[in-house]
Amino acid sequence: MKNVLRLAVVLSVAMVTLSGCNCFKKMAKEPEAVKVACTPEVLVLNNGIISADITAEIPAKYFNKKAAVKVTPVIFFEGGMVAGETLLLQGEKIAENGIEVKNGENMAINRHVEFAYQPEMENCELKLLVEVKCKSGKCKEFTLVNANNGEMLTEEQLAVLAKNDAATVALKSECGRKVAVGLNVLQKDIDFASAMATEQNNYKNVTTSVVTADLVYKINSSVLSKKATETEEVAALKESVEGYLNNDRAAQSVYVKGYASPDGPEKFNDKLSDKRSQSGLKAVQELLAETGLNIDAAAYGEDWDGFKAAVAASDIQDKDLILQVLSMYTSSAEREKEIKNLASVFGALKTDVLPQLRRAQIVNTIDLTGKTDAEMVALIKEGRASELNLEELLHIAEAQPEVAEVALKTAAETYNDARAYNNLAITLAKQGDFDGALKALDKAAKAGSKSEELNDNYALVYLAMGETDKAAAYAQGANAEVQALAAAAKGEYAAASKNLEGYNAAIVQVQEGNLAAAKNSIANDESAKADYLRAVIAAKEGNVEAAKAALQTAISKDASLAKKAAKDVNLAALR
Numbered sequence: 001m002k003n004v005l006r007l008a009v010v011l012s013v014a015m016v017t018l019s020g021c022n023c024f025k026k027m028a029k030e031p032e033a034v035k036v037a038c039t040p041e042v043l044v045l046n047n048g049i050i051s052a053d054i055t056a057e058i059p060a061k062y063f064n065k066k067a068a069v070k071v072t073p074v075i076f077f078e079g080g081m082v083a084g085e086t087l088l089l090q091g092e093k094i095a096e097n098g099i100e101v102k103n104g105e106n107m108a109i110n111r112h113v114e115f116a117y118q119p120e121m122e123n124c125e126l127k128l129l130v131e132v133k134c135k136s137g138k139c140k141e142f143t144l145v146n147a148n149n150g151e152m153l154t155e156e157q158l159a160v161l162a163k164n165d166a167a168t169v170a171l172k173s174e175c176g177r178k179v180a181v182g183l184n185v186l187q188k189d190i191d192f193a194s195a196m197a198t199e200q201n202n203y204k205n206v207t208t209s210v211v212t213a214d215l216v217y218k219i220n221s222s223v224l225s226k227k228a229t230e231t232e233e234v235a236a237l238k239e240s241v242e243g244y245l246n247n248d249r250a251a252q253s254v255y256v257k258g259y260a261s262p263d264g265p266e267k268f269n270d271k272l273s274d275k276r277s278q279s280g281l282k283a284v285q286e287l288l289a290e291t292g293l294n295i296d297a298a299a300y301g302e303d304w305d306g307f308k309a310a311v312a313a314s315d316i317q318d319k320d321l322i323l324q325v326l327s328m329y330t331s332s333a334e335r336e337k338e339i340k341n342l343a344s345v346f347g348a349l350k351t352d353v354l355p356q357l358r359r360a361q362i363v364n365t366i367d368l369t370g371k372t373d374a375e376m377v378a379l380i381k382e383g384r385a386s387e388l389n390l391e392e393l394l395h396i397a398e399a400q401p402e403v404a405e406v407a408l409k410t411a412a413e414t415y416n417d418a419r420a421y422n423n424l425a426i427t428l429a430k431q432g433d434f435d436g437a438l439k440a441l442d443k444a445a446k447a448g449s450k451s452e453e454l455n456d457n458y459a460l461v462y463l464a465m466g467e468t469d470k471a472a473a474y475a476q477g478a479n480a481e482v483q484a485l486a487a488a489a490k491g492e493y494a495a496a497s498k499n500l501e502g503y504n505a506a507i508v509q510v511q512e513g514n515l516a517a518a519k520n521s522i523a524n525d526e527s528a529k530a531d532y533l534r535a536v537i538a539a540k541e542g543n544v545e546a547a548k549a550a551l552q553t554a555i556s557k558d559a560s561l562a563k564k565a566a567k568d569v570n571l572a573a574l575r
Helices: 007-016 022-028 155-163 166-175 232-244 266-287 304-313 319-328 332-340 343-357 373-381 390-399 401-415 418-430 434-446 452-464 468-475 480-489 493-497 502-512 515-521 528-540 544-557 561-566 569-574
Strands: 003-006 035-046 049-058 067-077 080-083 087-090 107-116 124-134 143-145 177-181 206-216 250-260 295-302 359-369
Touching (some): 035 124, 049 067, 049 177, 067 107, 067 166, 155 166, 206 232, 206 266, 232 250, 232 359, 319 332, 319 343, 373 390, 373 401, 390 401, 390 418, 401 418, 418 452, 434 452, 468 480, 480 493, 493 502, 502 515, 502 528, 515 528, 528 569
Parallel strands (some): 250 295
Antiparallel strands (some): 049 107, 067 080, 067 087, 067 124, 124 143, 124 177, 206 359, 250 359
16 A cells, blocks of 8 residues: 655645745645655665655645745665655746646646665665745745654754754654655575586596507417517506506406407408407416406407508508498498409508507506595695695585685686686675676686686676676576576566576565465575575565564574564564
8 A cells, every 4th residue: 555645744734833934824724635655665676776656646726826845755774864856846936946836737746766775775764855935934945844743943953954964864854754664675685696607527536547558460360479568568558557556546457359450251350359369368367467457358350440540540542432431331341342452552551550450459447536525625624725636626616615715716726727717706606705706707708718607607796796787798698597687686577587496586476476486486495595585475474473483493594684684674574
């Protein structure tokens, strides 16, 4: 219900007591003639602005032709006040620069007022200050009156008024007539940081590496020469195997694969590859006898994959033609026939490619298990974050929020990694440090990031800072959730609610008045902020006891919410 004021109280009654201001006497005789209303009754914060619509209906033959009235909307809060634009009303026979009120006509006046939000305004009142002036009386200059009782200020009060200090603010508040009480700042509770997107790391707790070495045979032979087992490649594999033996985090699997080059009869080559796998297995078992590892072996027949890779890496003339043959035929016999028909290149194949495919390949697969999360956390807490690599730092920051800031700062500063800067921005934003978050995003951009996550996060940080115009440039290309939050920041709740879920959806739904939907949106959210919102919803439903219970639960989880509740107009019924 709109708060309806009698303009006679705000304007007319005050004039009766003004000695010599005869032009207001007649206006004061009809106290119910003019109606004034303010919408909303409880002010609402929207996009950093507090706005209200004040309306007045002035009947015909009411406003004195020689009268002038100034009405100024003022927001009063603890320790201060902010005045809006003054409205000047004047009769037909007075020379001012205001809105002329024709005595013989009904007149409707509508005024939209706006105030830039200040944190101190959360517990505030919107009041009207009234000043009067009469062309023919003693009030030849605009004089402040008490709009609540119509009395002129005493000499003592005029002295206070002239000081322009805290006492002056208090006096003006006393003289002003309330038109709206309290400020709904629920929009500020939108959690923009929760929608920020983390850039993913490439961390793997178990990393796999493969070391290989070839034991090369002569054509059509499965007998290994001593020279074949004494190559640098084989020595390096042995050294690798031995190097991991005492590593508790390493698991090794050694395997021998027997191959034949894809020339000659396929059945013969299948048997040959099997013999090579067995002779290769025996040689590797002797080579690694002291390691105690179990070694397996298997035959793989003709090595067409190896042939294809070797040809592709070679400088052989017409290699593209050879590769084309491989793609055209699947039969080993057809492939061999067609390739042998390429007389110009087959000689090079026999010399440069086929010999290296007559082999038993030793394959050592190493699975290396990394540090546990607990070990990484311990290193960070001991001041040894630098011992972690980039991917470990990115991982532990996401897995363990308690060390996220240190881990990400280390990663960002050590590696100048865009992902680290982006994720650091999220951590800082969740702490309420939006300036720091913005600086981190700027560094991510300088480090080369052009990710969708970076774009979206820029939009969200600017929204959290109240910079909706700056956010708009990024929100335009952002995902649906970010665009919805941008709409919510501007008070466009109907558009916002379609693409939001959870807590933020509930905030928007409360602002829309859809309390049932809001309760459903946070049904599974056990956070302190969700409990606080449940208290707000219950209070709006008129269920004071449920509101008190929800608020008590919220405060038990986050004690700072008690201070918030003490000045929250949405919880006024609980006080």
